[in-house]
Amino acid sequence: EAQVTQNPRYLITVTGKKLTVTCSQNMNHEYMSWYRQDPGLGLRQIYYSMNVEVTDKGDVPEGYKVSRKEKRNFPLILESPSPNQTSLYFCASSFTGTLYEQYFGPGTRLTVT
Amino acid sequence: QQPVQSPQAVILREGEDAVINCSSSKALYSVHWYRQKHGEAPVFLMILLKGGEQKGHEKISASFNEKKQQSSLYLTASQLSYSGTYFCGTAYNNNDMRFGAGTRLTVKP
Numbered sequence: 473e474a475q476v477t478q479n480p481r482y483l484i485t486v487t488g489k490k491l492t493v494t495c496s497q498n499m500n501h502e503y504m505s506w507y508r509q510d511p512g513l514g515l516r517q518i519y520y521s522m523n524v525e526v527t528d529k530g531d532v533p534e535g536y537k538v539s540r541k542e543k544r545n546f547p548l549i550l551e552s553p554s555p556n557q558t559s560l561y562f563c564a565s566s567f568t569g570t571l572y573e574q575y576f577g578p579g580t581r582l583t584v585t
Numbered sequence: 586q587q588p589v590q591s592p593q594a595v596i597l598r599e600g601e602d603a604v605i606n607c608s609s610s611k612a613l614y615s616v617h618w619y620r621q622k623h624g625e626a627p628v629f630l631m632i633l634l635k636g637g638e639q640k641g642h643e644k645i646s647a648s649f650n651e652k653k654q655q656s657s658l659y660l661t662a663s664q665l666s667y668s669g670t671y672f673c674g675t676a677y678n679n680n681d682m683r684f685g686a687g688t689r690l691t692v693k694p
């Protein structure tokens with residue numbers, strides 16, 4: 473089944489404790505992206521990747537890091553999480569770029585206390 | 586650069602029609618429409634490319650006015666299953682996407 477998977481689905485952590493949210497797709501997509509969703513603000517892009525080893529900042533990259541060492545994986549790293557990063561995070565992928573539909577993962581609900 | 590969606594919310598009775606608008610201040614490369622149900626991930630509805638085209642998907646269609654940098658989503662003869670939050674996503678190049686704040690659609694029996 474074609475899908476985007478994220479882990480963990482729920483995470484509660486404390487300020488400053490490094491964490492990684494994994495994202496994997498099995499569709500051989502070149503383009504992958506991370507979004508955060510907050511009430512009233514919709515989806516805001518954090519980082520995107522056009523292909524392996526190619527990543528770039530989206531709208532709200534501060535406090536986040538990403539890497540794309542393999543085509544299928546695109547982990548999101550929070551080196552020192554803060555309470556304002558409490559949010560619902562979605563990973564998405566598409567065949568290539570924004571000319572194609574994006575497939576979203578199930579989401580990761582992160583709470584930073 | 587985030588597109589502006591209107592209205593923020595709309596309540597319909599089954600069988601009624603609705604229009605959701607999406608406006609951008611910059612020239613658009615493509616426009617995407619997604620629907621998200623509560624507690625779920627956004628699901629793709631359709632994509633429109635430059636050229637003022639209109640697309641249809643059952644009773645849901647959309648238009649893209651390149652000159653006005655606007656797109657509209659049309660839902661006709663709404664069904665209960667149409668309830669959810671609709672997002673437009675705008676791309677100004679092949680790389681990054683910006684999503685609107687969403688329009689919450691509620692369809693009542």
